[in-house]
Amino acid sequence: MILTISLLLIVIWGKRQHTRSSSNEPAICRQIIAGVLRSTEKQQPNTLSPHQSKAIANRHLPIAFGIDNAFTRTDSVHASMFVEKVKPLINLSAEQWHSVSEFARVTTSHWIEHGFPGLDHSCGSSCHKEKQKPDCNRINVASLAQILSLKVVLWLMFDKKTQDQTCDENLLNLAQSINRVWISSKLKATENDIPRFEDDIPLQTSLVNIFGKHNHPEDNPLNLILPSFETMWRVMLRSFLEIRFGTGKEVPEWRETMIAFAKKPTKKQFDAGSRYPPSLSIPGPSMDDTRGGQSSPSANYIVRESLRLYAPTRHVHRAYQWNQGTGASHEMMSADIEGCHTMSDIWGSDADRFNPKRWFVFTPAQGDAFMPFGCPPFECPAKPTFGPRMVGVLVGSLLTAVGG
Numbered sequence: 429m430i431l432t433i434s435l436l437l438i439v440i441w442g443k444r445q446h447t448r449s450s451s452n453e454p455a456i457c458r459q460i461i462a463g464v465l466r467s468t469e470k471q472q473p474n475t476l477s478p479h480q481s482k483a484i485a486n487r488h489l490p491i492a493f494g495i496d497n498a499f500t501r502t503d504s505v506h507a508s509m510f511v512e513k514v515k516p517l518i519n520l521s522a523e524q525w526h527s528v529s530e531f532a533r534v535t536t537s538h539w540i541e542h543g544f545p546g547l548d549h550s551c552g553s554s555c556h557k558e559k560q561k562p563d564c565n566r567i568n569v570a571s572l573a574q575i576l577s578l579k580v581v582l583w584l585m586f587d588k589k590t591q592d593q594t595c596d597e598n599l600l601n602l603a604q605s606i607n608r609v610w611i612s613s614k615l616k617a618t619e620n621d622i623p624r625f626e627d628d629i630p631l632q633t634s635l636v637n638i639f640g641k642h643n644h645p646e647d648n649p650l651n652l653i654l655p656s657f658e659t660m661w662r663v664m665l666r667s668f669l670e671i672r673f674g675t676g677k678e679v680p681e682w683r684e685t686m687i688a689f690a691k692k693p694t695k696k697q698f699d700a701g702s703r704y705p706p707s708l709s710i711p712g713p714s715m716d717d718t719r720g721g722q723s724s725p726s727a728n729y730i731v732r733e734s735l736r737l738y739a740p741t742r743h744v745h746r747a748y749q750w751n752q753g754t755g756a757s758h759e760m761m762s763a764d765i766e767g768c769h770t771m772s773d774i775w776g777s778d779a780d781r782f783n784p785k786r787w788f789v790f791t792p793a794q795g796d797a798f799m800p801f802g803c804p805p806f807e808c809p810a811k812p813t814f815g816p817r818m819v820g821v822l823v824g825s826l827l828t829a830v831g832g
């Protein structure tokens with residue numbers, strides 16, 4: 429009996445802490461993210477400030493990762509200071525774009541040809557002591573996407589050019605620790621369930637191995653790494669798979685467009701639709717083009733379509749408190765970005781299909797619904813240039829390395 433009651437209490441308590449409503453209506457999502465949605469019944473305003481709404485919804489991040497950045501700050505001054513600090517770091521010059529892309533291509537090709545860090549272990553242990561050459565042609569593409577994104581982030585944001593293989597193993601350890609904690613810290617009902625950074629020796633060790641010790645949360649390298657790496661590698665991986673093995677399998681122009689962009693990562697090249705002389709165009713039924721004439725979608729459109737179908741952040745959560753005086757229970761509201769990106773009444777009956785050509789023509793409603801980098805006032809500073817172009821560079825590099 430007591431057990432039943434306590435179970436019941438746990439359920440109720442869990443619910444109180446955890447009430448969640450979700451919307452895939454773009455206009456509502458924008459309000460949810462901004463922290464200004466009014467309550468359904470009485471149209472009451474949120475008593476939490478927009479930054480509080482955001483920080484409370486992200487409260488697991490400082491606990492699990494020991495960070496202190498724009499995602500975790502309740503005051504707008506510090507949050508915008510962080511964003512201002514990041515802006516120059518991601519404002520790359522033409523030369524920087526060029527060298528980061530070359531770096532990505534060389535690194536990836538090297539891995540594909542000579543094997544990949546971390547693979548040695550799995551080869552070594554699974555092949556026992558036989559002299560047989562381990563099957564190092566097998567590459568874990570997810571690990572590759574992670575470590576490549578991480579390398580690029582380290583290079584650009586921490587001025588760390590990591591070349592050697594031992595470093596790669598550290599990076600892979602860090603990437604895997606981050607992902608482990610990222611997943612295990614999500615959507616916990618109470619703070620006690622959230623894994624704690626102080627207790628996570630593997631995560632701390634992999635950080636120290638690369639950056640040395642830091643003493644304050646505001647100096648934690650993860651402040652910069654989490655928002656860049658954790659979102660980028662997933663989009664990059666999904667985009668690569670889609671272009672190389674999915675829908676794009678039948679459309680070699682997409683690959684070539686991405687490879688050409690990685691080779692020449694300029695704005696002009698990003699927006700260039702690749703055109704083929706008629707003799708080279710692919711005959712057959714593939715991807716009948718009804719919207720864009722004879723031009724093939726630009727790298728920009730291919731990346732945009734990747735960001736639509738594989739949104740970097742699928743749900744954005746915000747804490748709401750509408751009734752003053754009803755205790756400290758928050759309601760969690762979530763903006764279903766993935767839903768906004770795939771609603772068929774906005775995107776058409778092929779909403780679930782990867783079709784970069786849809787971007788030749790798009791409606792205002794689609795513009796409103798497309799929020800891969802969030803929306804004001806919390807728009808990601810990587811939205812205008814850095815994010816899309818970096819995804820393009822990384823995907824293009826990966827395609828180059830596997831030989832198109």
Ligand SMILES: *[C@@H]1O[C@H](CO)[C@@H](O)[C@H](O)[C@H]1NC(C)=O
Binds near residue numbers: 516
């Ligand atoms: C990026 O840097 C250039 C100079 O390197 C500067 O002119 C430009 O205003 C910067 N852009 C942003 C958005 O900060």
